[in-house]
Amino acid sequence: MPSNLVVRVRASSPEIQEGLAAIAAELELPGEFPAEVTAAAERAAADVVLPDLDRTDIPFLTIDPEGSMDLDQALHIERSGADGYVVHYAIADVAAFVTPGDPVDLEANKRGETLYGAGTRIPLHPPELSEGAASLLPDQVRPALLWTITLDAEGTPTDVRVERARVRSMARWSYVDAQKALDARSAGEPTKGTEVLELLREVGRLREKQEVARGGVSLPLPEQEVDETDGGFRLVFRQQLPVELWNAQISLLTGMSAASLMVEAKVGMLRTLPPADPRDVARLRRVAKGLRIDWPEDMDYPAFIRSLDPSVSQHQAMVVACTRLLRGSGYAAFDGELPEQTRHSAIAAEYAHVTAPLRRLGDRYVGEVCLAICAGTPVPDWVSAALPGLPKTLQDSARRAGAYERAVLDLIEAAILxxxxxxxxxxxxxxxxxxxxxxxxxxxxxxxxxxxxxxxxxxxxxxxxxxxxxxxxxxxxxxxxxxx
Incomplete structure (x- = not known):
């Protein structure tokens, strides 16, 4: 479920640049990677050992924002029988490069997650790994955690497993190009190489129906772009394309599958969110009124979100305002006894972060737990030792990310007005x-x-x-x- 706002600042104004620098200093944001961390990343990139299982026969593709280099996920979907599907989802294997306690690992535990804001990116891992040797770049053989999820005709999972494998992405799509290709195909134009994209659309729509049925909701968060015009500033929202939302459904499917494995085995770490406070929902109703958006009294929150039109700027602002209902989200680690709170109320299911290990620290650990469960082996000692303290580390980094996001938005609003x-x-x-x-x-x-x-x-x-x-x-x- 998307929850991070993306703000791009296209302004050279000294006031804006000074403001961004002040934010970085106040929050003590990480800077360049220390030399020993970079050196360790370079050694790891040169010495990586590929898994024995070779699945380079699967023609994976990636779908990401234009210009992205830190590619966590590669996708392939095929039909299973007459009316089912098999989703192959390859996730970058960070643990193939990072050894517990090495300089890269220690630095990643300090950072917690990649920070986004103001058109810049403060990465979790050195670019030598996150944009190079560990990234699922096209035409490169990479180590990966390969998820294989079988779905029935309604998009319900019937089987799931994850294993280490070497993979190779054969095509790299941007969201814009992928959407254009799908739109052209729908219009009857001959378009090559879109078979997996078409299946993504099928499965994505089925998973969206599943989300509605279980009472879940995804926030289609728009990117916010700040442009400098005639000495002033203008805030523009860029809505998410349908292919982005379908792609997000595959990530959600994998996170829910990971959670199911861990809950059954009673070991791992979940991403949790308690039910929304009625006072927060009441406030959002007043925000909707302020934005001149009708929210009928008999319409619940998930239905209201689904009623919003992403092409309308006021509706985009409403989606951003709804992120306040995610502020109670947290992590729950467990080993032998399930935590009191296991569900993520917005997703309306048990859920785990597992699909973005290049950008989120916790995903590496969750991936290792799921590998062990599927292999029938003990969870690695370094993972078991880290689990109890990992939620605090991740919550601390999330608070810093939230403070960064809020500070950038405050700066932008002041500049606009x-x-x-x-x-x-x-x-x-x-x-x-x-x-x-x-x-x-x-x-x-x-x-x-x-x-x-x-x-x-x-x-x-x-x-x-x-x-x-x-x-x-x-x-x-x-x-x-x-x-x-």
């Missing part, structure tokens, strides 16, 4: 602080911004208001409105 101080805007009060009732948050449909607001009188929660922009300070990353 910097030349509009004194103007008035229509909005809706989405929350009121309990301490005095005269401060809270207002949602402004015109600019898609939710920001602090103060008033000399009690703020009318959930009501339409007309507020004045009092502050838009880029250096302080602060935006504030007043209600006369």
């Amino acid at each position: 910097a030349d509009r101080v004194g103007e008035t805007f229509d909005g809706v009060v989405t929350s009121v602080h309990e301490n005095d009732g005269r401060s809270g948050v207002v949602m402004l449909a015109e600019v898609g911004v939710e920001a602090p607001v103060t008033s000399a009188q009690a703020l009318p929660l959930g009501e339409d208001v007309r507020v004045t922009l009092a502050t838009a300070d880029i250096a302080a990353r602060k935006v504030a409105f007043t209600l006369p």
